[in-house]
Each structure stands twice: as C-alpha cells, then as structure tokens.
Amino acid sequence: xxxxxxxxxxxxxxxxxxxxxxxxxxxxxxxxxxxxxxxxxxxxxxxxxxxxxxxxxxxxxxxxxxxxxxxxxxxxxxxxxxxxxxxxxxxxxxxxxxxxxxxxxxxxxxxxxxxxxxxxxxxxxxxxxxxxxxxxxxxxxxxxxxxxxxxxxxxxxxxxxxxxxxxxxxxxxxxxxxxxxxxxxxxxxxxxxxxxxxx
Amino acid sequence: xxxxxxxxxxxxxxxxxxxxxxxxxxxxxxxxxxxxxxxxxxxxxxxxxxxxxxxxxxxxxxxxxxxxxxxxxxxxxxxxxxxxxxxxxxxxxxxxxxxxxxxxxxxxxxxxxxx
Amino acid sequence: xxxxxxxxxxxxxxxxxxxxxxxxxxxxxxxxxxxxxxxxxxxxxxxxxxxxxxxxxxxxxxxxxxxxxxxxxxxxxxxxxxxxxxxxxxxxxxxxxxxxxxxxxxxxxxxxxxxxxxxxxxxxxxxxxxxxxxxxxxxxxxxxxxxxxxxxxxxxxxxxxxxxxxxxxxxxxxxxxxxxxxxxxxxxxxxxxxxxxxxxxxxxxxxxxxxxxxxxxxxxxxxxxxxxxxxxxxxxxxxxxxxxxxxxxxxxxxxxxxxxxxxxxxxxxxxxxxxxxxxxxxxxxxxxxxxxxxxxxxxxxxxxxxxxxxxxxxxxxxxxxxxxxxxxxxxxxxxxxxxxxxxxxxxxxxxxxxxxxxxxxxxxxxxxxxxxxxxxxxxxxxxxxxxxxxxxxxxxxxxxxxxxxxxxxxxxxxxxxxxxxxxxxxxxxxxxxxxxxxxxxxxxxxxxxxxxxxxxxxxxxxxxxxxxxxxxxxxxxxxxxxxxxxxxxxxxxxxxxxxxxxxxxxxxxxxxxxxxxxxxxxxxxxxxxxxxxxxxxxxxxxxxxxxxxxxxxxxxxxxxxxxxxxxxxxxxxxxxxxxxxxxxxxxxxxxxxxxxxxxxxxxxxxxxxxxxxxxxxxxxxxxxxxxxxxxxxxxxxxxxxxxxxxxxxxxxxxxxxxxxxxxxxxxxxxxxxxxxxxxx
Numbered sequence: 001x002x003x004x005x006x007x008x009x010x011x012x013x014x015x016x017x018x019x020x021x022x023x024x025x026x027x028x029x030x031x032x033x034x035x036x037x038x039x040x041x042x043x044x045x046x047x048x049x050x051x052x053x054x055x056x057x058x059x060x061x062x063x064x065x066x067x068x069x070x071x072x073x074x075x076x077x078x079x080x081x082x083x084x085x086x087x088x089x090x091x092x093x094x095x096x097x098x099x100x101x102x103x104x105x106x107x108x109x110x111x112x113x114x115x116x117x118x119x120x121x122x123x124x125x126x127x128x129x130x131x132x133x134x135x136x137x138x139x140x141x142x143x144x145x146x147x148x149x150x151x152x153x154x155x156x157x158x159x160x161x162x163x164x165x166x167x168x169x170x171x172x173x174x175x176x177x178x179x180x181x182x183x184x185x186x187x188x189x190x191x192x193x194x195x196x197x198x199x
Numbered sequence: 200x201x202x203x204x205x206x207x208x209x210x211x212x213x214x215x216x217x218x219x220x221x222x223x224x225x226x227x228x229x230x231x232x233x234x235x236x237x238x239x240x241x242x243x244x245x246x247x248x249x250x251x252x253x254x255x256x257x258x259x260x261x262x263x264x265x266x267x268x269x270x271x272x273x274x275x276x277x278x279x280x281x282x283x284x285x286x287x288x289x290x291x292x293x294x295x296x297x298x299x300x301x302x303x304x305x306x307x308x309x310x311x312x313x314x
Numbered sequence: 315x316x317x318x319x320x321x322x323x324x325x326x327x328x329x330x331x332x333x334x335x336x337x338x339x340x341x342x343x344x345x346x347x348x349x350x351x352x353x354x355x356x357x358x359x360x361x362x363x364x365x366x367x368x369x370x371x372x373x374x375x376x377x378x379x380x381x382x383x384x385x386x387x388x389x390x391x392x393x394x395x396x397x398x399x400x401x402x403x404x405x406x407x408x409x410x411x412x413x414x415x416x417x418x419x420x421x422x423x424x425x426x427x428x429x430x431x432x433x434x435x436x437x438x439x440x441x442x443x444x445x446x447x448x449x450x451x452x453x454x455x456x457x458x459x460x461x462x463x464x465x466x467x468x469x470x471x472x473x474x475x476x477x478x479x480x481x482x483x484x485x486x487x488x489x490x491x492x493x494x495x496x497x498x499x500x501x502x503x504x505x506x507x508x509x510x511x512x513x514x515x516x517x518x519x520x521x522x523x524x525x526x527x528x529x530x531x532x533x534x535x536x537x538x539x540x541x542x543x544x545x546x547x548x549x550x551x552x553x554x555x556x557x558x559x560x561x562x563x564x565x566x567x568x569x570x571x572x573x574x575x576x577x578x579x580x581x582x583x584x585x586x587x588x589x590x591x592x593x594x595x596x597x598x599x600x601x602x603x604x605x606x607x608x609x610x611x612x613x614x615x616x617x618x619x620x621x622x623x624x625x626x627x628x629x630x631x632x633x634x635x636x637x638x639x640x641x642x643x644x645x646x647x648x649x650x651x652x653x654x655x656x657x658x659x660x661x662x663x664x665x666x667x668x669x670x671x672x673x674x675x676x677x678x679x680x681x682x683x684x685x686x687x688x689x690x691x692x693x694x695x696x697x698x699x700x701x702x703x704x705x706x707x708x709x710x711x712x713x714x715x716x717x718x719x720x721x722x723x724x725x726x727x728x729x730x731x732x733x734x735x736x737x738x739x740x741x742x743x744x745x746x747x748x749x750x751x752x753x754x755x756x757x758x759x760x761x762x763x764x765x766x767x768x769x770x771x772x773x774x775x776x777x778x779x780x781x782x783x784x785x786x787x788x789x790x791x792x793x794x795x796x797x798x799x800x801x802x803x804x805x806x807x808x809x810x811x812x813x814x815x816x817x818x819x820x821x822x823x824x825x826x827x828x829x830x831x832x833x834x835x836x837x838x839x840x841x842x843x844x845x846x847x848x849x850x851x852x853x854x855x856x857x858x859x860x861x862x863x864x865x866x867x868x869x870x871x872x873x874x875x876x877x878x879x880x881x882x883x884x885x886x887x888x889x890x891x892x893x894x895x896x897x898x899x900x901x902x903x904x905x906x907x908x909x910x911x912x913x914x915x916x917x918x919x920x921x922x923x924x925x926x927x928x929x930x931x932x933x934x935x936x937x938x939x940x941x942x943x944x945x946x947x948x949x950x951x952x953x954x955x956x957x958x959x960x961x962x963x964x965x966x967x968x969x970x971x972x973x974x975x976x977x978x979x980x981x982x983x984x985x986x987x988x989x990x991x992x993x994x
Contacts, residue, residue: 001259011210012210018218023225025238031237052215054258057273060280064284073241073291080298093234100977107980108224110984112217117991117994161278172284307973
C-alpha cells in the first residue's frame with residue numbers, strides 16, 4: 001500500500017504531530033501537559049486511521065480513547081497531582097533513566113532491523129487495485145459515497161469476533177465493578193460494613 | 200540507510216511500521232524512565248496506540264493486496280481500545296487508592312516489597 | 315590292705331576338704347572338726363600299718379606300685395637324652411611302696427596322728443579351729459604324696475605342697491606381723507632351694523630321659539649310667555645334678571645357707587612346729603637324698619660338699635642354740651643341728667644311718683616340741699625360759715616324758731638317739747677325721763644346751779608368775795606314747811657290735827645301689843666301733859654335767875661368763891651370728907634395690923612410652939581438631955558464605971520498584987526480538 005500525493009502530505013503531518021506530541025508526553029514536567037500531549041497524539045493517530053480507511057475505528061478512538069480515557073486521566077491528575085506539582089520540584093526521571101534510554105534505543109534498532117529484513121518493500125509498496133479506483137471514479141455527482149467500512153466491519157465483528165465481543169462486554173462489567181470498589185473511601189466502606197452486619 | 204525508503208515521500212506500509220515502532224519506543228522509554236505514575240500510564244497508552252497504528256496499517260495493506268473483506272486488524276484495534284479503557288479505569292482506581300495510602304504518586308517511593 | 319595304699323594320702327585330703335570348705339559355712343563344732351581330722355588321719359594310719367605289714371610279708375623288698383586310682387598325668391612322646399638314646403616319656407600319678415617309703419610313711423602317719431590328737435587339746439578355744447585342722451590334714455596329704463611318689467614330678471607336687479602348708483600353718487596367726495613375715499620367709503627360702511631342685515631334675519631328664527624312680531634305679535643297677543659315674547676329685551655333670559638336688563634339700567631341710575627360716579617358723583602354733591619342723595617336712599630333704607642315693611653315689615665330689623655343709627650346719631645350729639632363751643628357738647636350732655648330722659651321714663655314704671636318725675629324731679624331737687607346748691600352754695603362753703623353773707613339781711607327766719626325749723637327744727644308751735647318732739658318728743669317723751671332730755663338738759654342745767633347757771625349765775628355782783597346771787589327758791597321752799618310743803625306737807637298729815642284728819639297716823639295704831664309689835664300706839672292727847661309742851657317751855655325759863653344774867649349782871657363772879671375755883662369742887651366738895642381718899644386706903637388699911631400679915625404668919621408660927604415645931595421640935587429635943575447625947568447617951562455612959554473598963548480590967534484583975521490574979521485562983522483550991530477527 002502506498003499513499004501518494006495529498007495523502008502522503010497528510011501522512012507526514014499526522015505522523016510528525018504524533019511523534020512530537022508523544023515525545024512531549026513523556027518529557028513534560030507537568031502531568032496535565034502530558035495528558036494534553038497524549039490527547040494530541042491520539043488525535044493524530046485518529047487522523048492516520050482515517051487516512052488508512054478505518055473510519056469506524058477512528059470514531060471509536062476519538063470517542064473512547066480521547067473522550068474517555070484522557071478525560072479520566074485528567075480527573076485523576078486533578079485528584080492526586082495537585083499537591084504533587086507544587087511540593088515536588090524533584091527529579092522527573094527515575095534513577096534508571098539511562099538504562100531505560102539505552103534499552104529503548106536498542107529496542108528501536110532491533111525493530112528497525114526487523115522491518116528491514118521483511119520482504120524488501122515490494123509487497124509493502126503494492127499499488128491500490130484498480131477496482132477501488134474505478135469505484136471512486138464512477139460516481140459523477142461528486143458526492144463521496146458512504147464508505148462501506150463500518151458495514152463490513154460490523155459484519156466481521158458480529159460474526160468472526162462474536163465471542164471476543166461478548167467477552168469484552170464482560171470485561172467491561174468487571175472493570176466497572178472493580179473501579180467502583182477500588183475507589184471507595186474508608187467512610188463508605190464502614191457504612192457498607194454496618195449495613196451488612198445489620199442483616 | 201542505503202535504500203530510498205526513508206527519503207521517499209510516499210507513505211508506504213513501511214513508513215507506518217517505522218512510525219509505529221518509534222511511538223512504541225517512546226512509550227517504552229516513558230514507562231521505564233518517568234517517576235510519576237500517571238505519566239507512566241500515559242506512556243502505556245502511547246504503546247497501545249502505537250500498536251493500533253500497526254494493526255490498521257496492515258489491515259489496509261492486505262485490503263490493498265486483494266482481500267477486500269479483511270478487517271482483522273480493525274477488530275483487533277477495537278478490542279485493544281476496549282481493553283485499554285478498562286485497564287485505565289482499574290489502574291487509575293489503584294492509583295487513587297495508592298495515593299490515599301501513601302500520599303505519593305512517585306513510583307520510587309513505593310518500595311515496600313523491597314528485600 | 316596293700317591295694318588300699320592309695321587311701322593313705324587320700325583320706326587326709328578328704329578330711330582337709332571337708333573341714334576347709336564346710337567347716338566355717340556349716341559351723342562345725344570343735345568336736346566335729348576334730349573327729350573328721352583325727353578320724354581320717356587315724357584311719358590312714360591303720361591302713362598304712364596294714365599295708366606295711368602286708369608288704370613286709372609278701373613283696374619286700376621289691377618295689378610295689380599301687381595301680382588302683384592311678385592315672386597317666388603326662389603322656390609325652392619319645393624323649394631323647396643327650397646321649398641320643400630314646401625313651402618313651404610318661405608321667406603317672408601312682409603311689410609306690412618300697413622299704414624306704416614304708417619307713418617314712420610310718421613316721422608321717424604315726425607322728426602325724428599323735429600330733430593331731432595333741433592339737434585337739436592344745437588348740438581348743440582358738441579361733442580358726444577348722445582352718446588349722448584343714449591345713450594339718452592337707453599337710454599330711456602332701457607329705458604322703460611326697461613320700462609315696464613314684465617319680466620326680468609327683469614328688470615335686472608333694473614338695474611344693476608341704477612348702478605351701480608350712481606357709482599356711484606358720485602364718486596361722488596371720489594377724490601377727492611376725493607370723494606373717496616368718497611364713498613369707500619360709501616360703502621364699504624354700505623356693506630358692508626349689509630352683510636348685512628343678513635344675514637337678516632337668517639334668518636327670520636330659521641325661522636319662524626319664525623321671526621315674528624305678529626306671530632310674532634300673533638304669534643305675536644295670537650299669538646304664540656307668541659313663542657318668544665320677545670319681546672323687548672329678549666335677550662333672552653328675553656332680554652338678556647332685557648339687558642341684560642338694561640345694562633343694564638344703565632349702566627344705568634348713569641347711570647352710572638356707573636355714574634362716576626354721577627358727578622364725580616357731581611363730582606358728584607349737585603342734586605345727588612339732589609336726590612340720592621337727593618330724594616330717596624338714597626330713598624330706600634327707601628322704602630325697604636317700605631316694606636317689608645312686609645319683610649321689612655317682613658323684614663323690616658332691617657328696618663331700620654335702621658332708622661338709624652338714625657338719626658345719628650341725629655345729630652352727632648347736633652354737634646358736636646354746637644361748638637362746640626362748641624354749642622353742644632352742645629346739646628349732648637343735649633341729650637344724652640334728653639335720654646337719656643327717657646330711658653329714660648322707661655325705662659320707664651312710665644313707666641308712668641318716669634315715670635311721672630321721673626315724674628316731676622324729677619321735678624324740680616331736681616329743682620335745684609337744685612337751686614344750688604343754689609347758690607353754692600351762693604357763694599361759696609364756697615361752698621365755700628365764701621365767702620358768704621348778705615345773706617338775708607341777709607338770710610331772712610332761713616332765714618325765716621329756717626326760718626320755720632329753721636323754722635320747724643327748725645320745726645316752728639305751729635311748730633311741732644313741733643308736734642312730736652313734737652309727738652316724740661311726741661312719742663319719744671312717745671317712746674323715748675332721749668331720750668327726752666337728753660332729754663330736756656338735757654332740758657335746760647338743761648335750762649341753764638340752765640339759766640347760768631341762769634345767770632352766772624344770773629343775774631351776776621357780777621364776778614364773780602364774781600358777782601352772784598340768785595338761786589334760788588328750789595332751790599328755792601323745793606325750794607319753796612318744797616318750798616311750800623315744801626309748802625303744804632305737805632298738806630296731808642295734809648294731810652288730812652290741813649284739814643286735816641291725817634290722818633297720820637290713821630293711822633299708824635294698825634301696826642302696828652299689829656303684830664303684832660307695833661299695834667300699836669300711837668294715838671296721840667291733841673294737842673301733844665300741845670305743846667310738848664310749849667316746850660319744852663320755853662327751854654326752856660331760857655336756858650334761860657341765861650344764862647341770864652351771865645352771866643348777868652356780869647360776870651366777872653363766873651370767874658372769876656372758877659379760878667377760880666370753881661375752882663376745884656369747885653375743886654372737888645370741889644374735890644368731892648376724893646371719894639374718896647379712897642376708898638382708900646381700901641377697902635381699904640387692905634384690906630390693908634392683909627392683910627399685912626396674913621400677914624407675916618402668917615408671918619413666920615404659921610409662922614414658924605409654925604416656926608418650928598418649929601424648930602423640932593427643933597431638934594427633936588436636937591436629938585433627940584444627941583440621942576440622944579450620945579446613946572442613948571452612949569449606950562448609952564457605953558454602954554458606956557463598957550462598958549469602960550470592961544472595962546479597964542477587965536480592966538486589968528485588969528492589970520493590972515496579973519500574974525496575976518493567977525494565978527487566980523490556981530487556982526480555984529485547985532478547986526475544988533479537989532472537990526472532992537473528993533466527994531469520
């Protein structure tokens with residue numbers, strides 16, 4: 001697959017934003033800054049998903065990841081970090097930062113070699129089949145037809161991945177219960193205990 | 200880097216893979232190097248994100264190569280996002296509990312299981 | 315009756331066992347003990363007399379071997395003598411009877427029985443009654459084994475046995491120091507003599523390959539030993555053997571130099587002194603010489619030694635006995651002196667005369683001892699003659715019986731001692747004038763001191779403290795019997811010169827084996843014999859009268875003599891010529907010092923070695939300890955230390971920081987990725 005022309009420019013843009021934002025996520029002093037940078041990375045990634053034709057996933061990414069997870073992060077930062085920012089002007093990185101950097105670099109190099117060893121780009125440079133291009137041209141009104149991506153994805157989801165789907169819903173249930181229990185205050189726990197014993 | 204894959208301005212799957220691995224490496228560095236546990240969690244989200252990019256890139260790759268109805272990568276991504284969300288919820292719940300007990304969010308200071 | 319010969323020694327043995335093992339346990343009364351002891355001995359006496367009569371009627375003078383209850387003790391193989399001849403060696407336990415053994419057996423059983431009876435009265439009331447009679451019976455058994463033995467080995471059993479019984483009986487009052495010391499001295503001195511005895515026996519065995527008396531006699535009779543017979547002046551192997559046997563006899567019969575135990579042996583009860591140290595045990599030596607007279611006859615040089623020592627002993631004994639104040643000591647030295655006479659007789663070849671003197675001496679000496687016992691008993695154990703005197707009035711029976719023995723020992727005709735002593739003097743005169751002179755002097759001294767004894771005890775003015783009382787019949791009847799024998803016993807040997815037929819010598823004649831050396835019996839004329847008799851009578855009379863004059867008429871002479879010029883010999887005699895003191899210096903002192911030196915060797919050397927080895931073991935074990943502590947423990951501890959050190963290193967992995975664990979996970983991931991790439 002090769003993206004050419006304008007898609008390529010968008011690719012570079014999104015890619016660079018994602019990378020730089022990711023870098024800042026890791027290197028920011030303030031946790032809020034890190035959260036915002038994370039959000040940026042996720043938005044950029046969503047854009048990349050769109051470029052690659054996965055519209056549904058893009059939507060899910062923005063709704064769930066950005067709208068849910070990052071907001072959750074921000075709430076928790078608010079809960080725990082307020083004092084943290086003022087009091088601690090201490091180290092940002094732990095004592096193993098050097099080894100961490102080296103490991104990351106080595107890992108990167110290893111993956112680079114892995115990518116290089118893959119089939120030398122012929123496969124990866126395959127042209128987009130003419131069928132899709134034809135379909136893009138045969139619509140004269142200029143209106144872009146609705147992508148069939150969600151439809152086919154839904155078909156795959158509810159047929160191929162039906163079991164993981166159900167399990168995922170179970171997982172979410174457990175996560176909900178778990179997070180409610182974990183986040184209880186001790187006062188809430190005592191109230192509950194008393195109500196249990198009264199039975 | 201002798202071949203022109205990097206200096207080529209078109210975005211091939213290779214480029215997506217390189218991007219994905221870079222993001223992954225950044226995320227790993229963050230997990231290993233930062234003291235603030237919230238930031239570590241964010242780095243984990245970065246990693247997961249990088250993996251998602253990888254999946255979607257390959258979905259498109261295979262679709263381009265012939266399999267119209269190939270959605271495996273996307274499905275996988277959906278589930279990764281789901282699990283990431285659940286994990287974030289639980290993890291942050293733990294962080295809150297931890298903060299209530301130890302009054303700190305620096306992982307350096309939580310070493311009760313030290314020898 | 316002859317067949318019952320084996321009972322003669324066995325009956326006293328049974329009595330000894332009964333009294334010894336059961337006397338204390340079952341608390342035999344004195345009567346029971348006495349009945350067993352005297353009963354067995356008396357029965358033995360009757361059988362002995364019967365056997366002798368039987369023997370004299372039927373078999374005499376051939377050797378009789380009693381085969382009932384005999385058994386083979388050693389059955390050796392073939393014995394090779396030094397000459398190379400080979401003989402079957404066998405030692406048997408079998409009693410034999412021949413004229414010599416018959417005489418001795420009679421003496422032992424008869425005198426033994428009388429002394430048993432006497433002891434019943436003498437020892438009554440003493441502690442250890444059963445023990446005394448048990449030992450006395452045991453002694454009878456041992457002495458009879460000695461006398462009736464058919465070979466050297468059996469005789470040696472009896473020899474040692476009588477020594478043992480002597481030790482037991484001398485030390486009867488073992489709580490007294492002097493008795494214990496005296497018994498030890500007797501036994502040890504005896505053992506020194508036994509060394510010589512055994513050497514002699516070994517020599518006999520080496521030369522002839524047999525220890526049996528009958529076989530030896532046969533060898534000598536048939537001339538098989540002709541090559542060993544020596545002549546006077548030669549000193550060969552036969553003389554050595556004879557000397558060895560004589561040393562044994564000297565130990566047993568108290569000759570110079572081994573006589574020192576006999577006077578000390580008087581610490582035992584008086585009946586013991588009478589039986590063992592007058593009548594029987596001490597005559598065992600003379601018996602030995604008579605038994606193997608052929609060996610001595612073949613070694614004339616040794617016979618000279620025997621004669622000289624016998625004469626000197628006779629003189630020395632008499633010289634010491636002259637001044638002693640203890641009545642028993644006087645009699646002891648008298649015994650030494652008389653034994654010397656017996657050995658003198660053996661030395662000049664008059665074996666029959668020696669045995670005759672043994673015969674008569676047994677009766678009168680036993681009588682004298684028992685009489686002194688009666689005196690001591692009546693004076694409540696007073697033994698010092700200076701505290702006696704005038705007892706003639708109070709102890710008439712004792713007195714008159716002792717008169718008989720006194721006259722016998724002085725050698726007054728017709729009492730027993732005259733005939734036997736006279737025969738000895740006669741034969742001595744024929745063989746050596748010097749010896750005769752010594753013997754005559756000894757006889758004079760004997761008469762003197764015996765009269766002194768009688769005077770101080772019975773005839774001198776009274777000097778005692780307590781009122782004495784006559785002894786009971788059980789004590790004076792044996793005295794009387796012996797007194798009568800002291801008178802008549804000599805009449806069996808009246809010599810031809812006086813018209814008798816000398817039955818005794820004729821009876822004993824067959825045991826002598828004539829070899830070239832002693833065949834020359836100087837048959838002197840009757841006139842010499844008669845004149846010699848007269849001389850000895852006169853000498854005896856002189857002694858008696860002199861003593862009577864000194865001790866009865868002029869007692870102050872004795873005292874003044876002891877202080878003046880005669881004082882030195884007097885003190886020498888009184889102190890027994892310091893023989894015991896000399897012995898303490900030389901053999902005894904040397905032995906003690908040698909043993910002390912050896913003890914030092916043992917304490918330092920041997921114990922040093924032992925302690926040294928213990929020290930080595932200690933050092934070894936401390937090295938071991940060090941090795942264990944510093945090497946072995948080092949290794950063990952090293953392991954532990956390594957584990958700890960390793961764990962100190964390894965546990966640093968557990969930092970408790972999650973980020974470190976994450977790092978490790980990433981490292982694992984890197985490894986995995988690298989592997990995947992490399993495997994491509």
